[in-house]
Amino acid sequence: FCSIQGVLFPSWTSQSVLMFGTLLGVTLTEQLIIYQVGILPSHFYNVLGDKDYSGFKSLVGKAMVLILLNSTLKSIDQYICGLMYLSWRKTLTENLHSSYFQGRVYYTLNVLREDIDNPDQRISQDAERLCKQMSTMVSRLIVSPFTLGYYTYHCFYSTGWIGPVSIFGYFVIGTFANKILMGPIVSTLFEQEKLEGDFRFKHMQIRVNAESAAFYRAGKVEHMRTDRRLQTLLQTQKSLINKELWLYIGVNTFDYLGGFLSYIIIAIPIFTGVYDGLTPGELSALISKNAFVCIYLINGFTQLIDLSTTLSDVAGYTHRIGELREVMDDILRKQCDYDPADFNVHAGPVDTAFILDHLSYKSPYSENLLVEDLSLKISQGTHLLVVGNTGTGKTSLLRVLNRLWEADSGFVQMTTCFGPRGTLFLPQKPYLTDGTLREQVIYPLKDIYPASGSVDDDRIIKFLELTGVSSLLKRTGGLDENVDWNWYDVLSPGEMQRLSFARLFYLQPKYAILDEATSALTEEAEAQLYRMCKQLGMTLVSLGHRSSLEKYHDVQLKLCGGGLWELTNLRRGTLSEAL
Ligand SMILES: Nc1ncnc2c1ncn2[C@@H]1O[C@H](COP(=O)(O)OP(=O)(O)OP(=O)(O)O)[C@@H](O)[C@H]1O
Numbered sequence: 001f002c003s004i005q006g007v008l009f010p011s012w013t014s015q016s017v018l019m020f021g022t023l024l025g026v027t028l029t030e031q032l033i034i035y036q037v038g039i040l041p042s043h044f045y046n047v048l049g050d051k052d053y054s055g056f057k058s059l060v061g062k063a064m065v066l067i068l069l070n071s072t073l074k075s076i077d078q079y080i081c082g083l084m085y086l087s088w089r090k091t092l093t094e095n096l097h098s099s100y101f102q103g104r105v106y107y108t109l110n111v112l113r114e115d116i117d118n119p120d121q122r123i124s125q126d127a128e129r130l131c132k133q134m135s136t137m138v139s140r141l142i143v144s145p146f147t148l149g150y151y152t153y154h155c156f157y158s159t160g161w162i163g164p165v166s167i168f169g170y171f172v173i174g175t176f177a178n179k180i181l182m183g184p185i186v187s188t189l190f191e192q193e194k195l196e197g198d199f200r201f202k203h204m205q206i207r208v209n210a211e212s213a214a215f216y217r218a219g220k221v222e223h224m225r226t227d228r229r230l231q232t233l234l235q236t237q238k239s240l241i242n243k244e245l246w247l248y249i250g251v252n253t254f255d256y257l258g259g260f261l262s263y264i265i266i267a268i269p270i271f272t273g274v275y276d277g278l279t280p281g282e283l284s285a286l287i288s289k290n291a292f293v294c295i296y297l298i299n300g301f302t303q304l305i306d307l308s309t310t311l312s313d314v315a316g317y318t319h320r321i322g323e324l325r326e327v328m329d330d331i332l333r334k335q336c337d338y339d340p341a342d343f344n345v346h347a348g349p350v351d352t353a354f355i356l357d358h359l360s361y362k363s364p365y366s367e368n369l370l371v372e373d374l375s376l377k378i379s380q381g382t383h384l385l386v387v388g389n390t391g392t393g394k395t396s397l398l399r400v401l402n403r404l405w406e407a408d409s410g411f412v413q414m415t416t417c418f419g420p421r422g423t424l425f426l427p428q429k430p431y432l433t434d435g436t437l438r439e440q441v442i443y444p445l446k447d448i449y450p451a452s453g454s455v456d457d458d459r460i461i462k463f464l465e466l467t468g469v470s471s472l473l474k475r476t477g478g479l480d481e482n483v484d485w486n487w488y489d490v491l492s493p494g495e496m497q498r499l500s501f502a503r504l505f506y507l508q509p510k511y512a513i514l515d516e517a518t519s520a521l522t523e524e525a526e527a528q529l530y531r532m533c534k535q536l537g538m539t540l541v542s543l544g545h546r547s548s549l550e551k552y553h554d555v556q557l558k559l560c561g562g563g564l565w566e567l568t569n570l571r572r573g574t575l576s577e578a579l
Pocket residue numbers: 111112363364365370388389390391392393394395396397
């Protein structure tokens with residue numbers, strides 16, 4: 001909780017601190033007005049008891065002004081809370097994003113770590129709810145020390161020590177009881193949020209794979225599975241509501257007992273004869289004033305007890321976000337240990353992208369080596385084909401080269417960086433981002449309009465034509481038209497692969513790693529695309545099963561499973577250069 005507060009309030013001059021200060025000023029003024037409004041009834045008793053008409057008229061005028069002021073301040077208070085919620089959400093989410101997207105944390109978190117559920121939900125929903133609940137708590141909490149101090153003094157002044165002591169004792173018992181009742185709620189809320197994420201993920205899965213599911217006519221089975229997740233979620237929600245019942249009983253009992261307690265405190269000086277000398281009119285005015293002071297002090301404490309339900313939510317969300325932050329920090333630390341230069345390129349021969357030195361690797365959570373003791377050089381101009389049966393570790397080799405996975409032993413020396421200008425990777429499942437056609441082509445470059453302007457447009461259009469997807473220009477209405485469809489739903493696998501090649505040609509890296517990147521295309525289309533890659537001067541590392549690929553490569557690495565591999569030269573006399 002403290003480390004999250006450190007993010008929300010980074011410095012004394014930060015926006016949050018300024019808003020917090022303004023809120024404190026507004027709520028304190030509001031409390032002063034509330035006190036004036038609260039003692040109005042006692043003045044009314046006085047003027048009505050004395051049949052003082054002019055006093056009554058001026059009191060009505062004063063009441064109107066105070067009430068108007070009070071409601072204006074209350075609204076400003078709510079408005080500032082809204083602004084604080086926004087500012088907190090922005091700061092917290094941006095902070096989580098900065099760790100999540102650093103290096104390959106998002107990959108490790110989503111693919112390799114099993115100890116953390118639904119990171120997406122924690123960032124998008126839990127952070128939002130945490131900020132919302134905290135902003136609803138803040139205006140009530142912020143003035144508590146002042147109002148409690150102020151009304152304790154007044155209560156002591158009106159009732160003697162018996163008032164404040166009994167109210168304080170009452171609050172201590174209330175807090176203790178609520179703490180016991182809150183404990184199980186926090187852990188159940190944590191569980192509920194996890195199941196909430198799983199349920200949403202199931203719907204997301206159907207949304208993304210709607211067509212495949214429809215081909216299977218899988219409505220019934222998906223219905224059953226989705227309902228099963230819903231049932232588990234609802235069961236946990238029910239258990240949460242059951243546990244909350246006891247908390248509600250505690251909170252409500254303390255609320256009502258509080259109202260009752262104020263009359264006991266007022267009754268004590270009356271029955272012990274402290275006010276015996278007062279007329280009935282004066283006594284009722286005094287009771288009204290004392291009742292307000294006691295009730296307000298009790299109310300101050302019961303409001304704190306009422307916050308227990310909000311507080312248990314805050315604790316649950318804090319737990320989930322805190323855990324995510326800790327895991328991300330842990331991944332970042334390990335990432336730096338494993339990869340000290342973090343993608344910095346090591347010195348090495350300029351014409352060589354990778355040097356693999358006695359490299360062995362295995363898949364996560366497995367004991368068996370996929371490849372053992374592999375030594376190989378990937379150099380400019382020598383095209384490498386990696387073949388092998390399913391699951392022998394072809395894509396895993398790329399993961400190790402890309403440092404997504406750690407090597408078991410040996411090492412990889414990298415002399416060019418992964419990215420648009422060094423080594424570009426076309427994965428087995430084409431990756432299409434959201435956004436316009438231009439954004440698809442220039443991905444992963446960030447700038448939407450590179451400096452070259454219309455020349456750049458011509459290049460993009462040329463490459464779309466070369467890869468056979470120029471029709472997309474018509475469908476989207478232009479390079480920069482925002483589309484409201486999901487690219488995965490509207491493009492065929494072949495079109496997606498062609499669009500990935502348009503991206504490759506546009507970016508023109510030195511090395512291109514093609515993981516079955518033409519599997520959905522005909523051999524003619526494959527030949528045309530490979531020829532183009534070579535014309536643009538790229539060195540290719542391809543993964544695939546098709547024998548038609550051999551003619552575009554110089555060296556073949558065959559992974560045989562169980563750690564074994566074979567290196568064959570596909571062009572006479574060049575094997576020694578590759579080794
Ligand atoms: N994230 C992961 N966690 C655990 N095991 C994994 C993970 N990703 C892949 N594996 C396992 O590692 C092994 C090698 O996978 P890899 O993707 O390298 O196979 P491949 O040779 O590329 O197969 P294919 O020809 O089907 O593409 C497989 O047994 C796979 O199940």
